[in-house]
Amino acid sequence: MPAPAFLLPYHPLDPRRIDPQFAWEARLLRDLGGEHHLVDHDALLAGDARAAVDRVPPGRGPFWYRGWMLPSARYADFASALAERGGQLLTSPPGYASAHELPGWYGVFEGATPQSVWLPLAGAGSAAGAGAGAGRRAEPPGAERLAPAVAQLGGQGAAIVKDYVKSRKDEWDEACFVPELADLSAVARVVARFVELQGEYLTGGVVLRRFEEFTRVGWDADGGLPADGTRADGVRADGPTGSGQEGRRRAVEARVWWLDGDPVLVGPHPDLPGGPAAPDLSVVRPLVRALGCRFVTTDLAERADGSGWRVVEVGDGQVSELPRGIDPSGLLIALLAA
Numbered sequence: 270m271p272a273p274a275f276l277l278p279y280h281p282l283d284p285r286r287i288d289p290q291f292a293w294e295a296r297l298l299r300d301l302g303g304e305h306h307l308v309d310h311d312a313l314l315a316g317d318a319r320a321a322v323d324r325v326p327p328g329r330g331p332f333w334y335r336g337w338m339l340p341s342a343r344y345a346d347f348a349s350a351l352a353e354r355g356g357q358l359l360t361s362p363p364g365y366a367s368a369h370e371l372p373g374w375y376g377v378f379e380g381a382t383p384q385s386v387w388l389p390l391a392g393a394g395s396a397a398g399a400g401a402g403a404g405r406r407a408e409p410p411g412a413e414r415l416a417p418a419v420a421q422l423g424g425q426g427a428a429i430v431k432d433y434v435k436s437r438k439d440e441w442d443e444a445c446f447v448p449e450l451a452d453l454s455a456v457a458r459v460v461a462r463f464v465e466l467q468g469e470y471l472t473g474g475v476v477l478r479r480f481e482e483f484t485r486v487g488w489d490a491d492g493g494l495p496a497d498g499t500r501a502d503g504v505r506a507d508g509p510t511g512s513g514q515e516g517r518r519r520a521v522e523a524r525v526w527w528l529d530g531d532p533v534l535v536g537p538h539p540d541l542p543g544g545p546a547a548p549d550l551s552v553v554r555p556l557v558r559a560l561g562c563r564f565v566t567t568d569l570a571e572r573a574d575g576s577g578w579r580v581v582e583v584g585d586g587q588v589s590e591l592p593r594g595i596d597p598s599g600l601l602i603a604l605l606a607a
Contacts, residue, residue, distance in 0.1 A: 364585075
């Protein structure tokens with residue numbers, strides 16, 4: 270079987286060029302002797318997968334995709350369109366959905382990640398729905414429907430609101446953080462604002478995750494570590510990007526890239542380039558293997574009390590961002606040999 274080729278999104282204004290976000294990966298891939306082809310991400314989102322892959326040579330494959338996130342249903346269309354041309358994605362559509370959406374991976378990682386509960390919403394994109402770009406809008410659940418979900422989290426304490434894939438940390442106070450679950454009206458207000466801001470990009474439904482305190486670090490206005498690299502161990506911060514002094518501290522996260530159950534690249538989270546990244550993988554490794562997905566990422570953060578590392582997020586490796594300043598050569602070499 271030939272070495273896998275990579276599928277990268279092309280520039281939205283010029284189909285002959287690579288999307289600038291992925292140009293440096295393409296250059297490195299060429300230096301390593303790899304092959305890439307271009308696909309139309311906008312066409313994939315719009316539901317025209319055949320048009321999206323019409324520049325991919327027929328009969329070529331297998332493929333790794335490296336590009337922007339896709340709703341699970343659009344990824345399945347992507348795989349089908351390539352199969353019609355004799356190509357194959359090395360991450361199957363069920364594997365993509367399992368790693369990409371929280372309900373797909375949570376059962377495996379339960380106990381190693383903050384306690385969570387979710388409510389599917391009609392009109393939200395998902396593995397079964399049309400996904401982002403479909404122009405649909407979901408109605409937020411009210412306090413009455415949220416009450417059983419809150420009860421499953423113990424009925425009190427702080428929580429985070431997100432969908433199956435993303436949160437809105439930049440709107441921390443209004444659309445992400447719930448200071449007290451016992452205040453159902455406040456929960457409903459934050460959830461409603463989150464659903465409103467996500468709009469047609471809401472994926473799957475609403476997730477409530479219990480808030481946990483993680484080690485935090487100072488964060489400057491330009492999106493980097495302060496010159497002295499001062500850590501803020503154990504200091505409570507209302508959010509990573511809120512207003513005021515507390516808002517200039519972020520949880521210290523590491524991103525680990527796994528291929529066939531083995532870690533092949535460990536680095537800082539893209540939101541904190543240059544940050545420390547030396548997580549303990551002893552608990553996570555068997556869970557990644559149990560998930561059974563070929564190419565995944567885990568975002569890990571250390572508890573502020575020093576009691577261990579927690580899984581903040583799991584993702585499909587094909588659509589996970591690489592942080593600036595990290596050399597992904599080892600990762601690309603491993604993918605080319607897969």
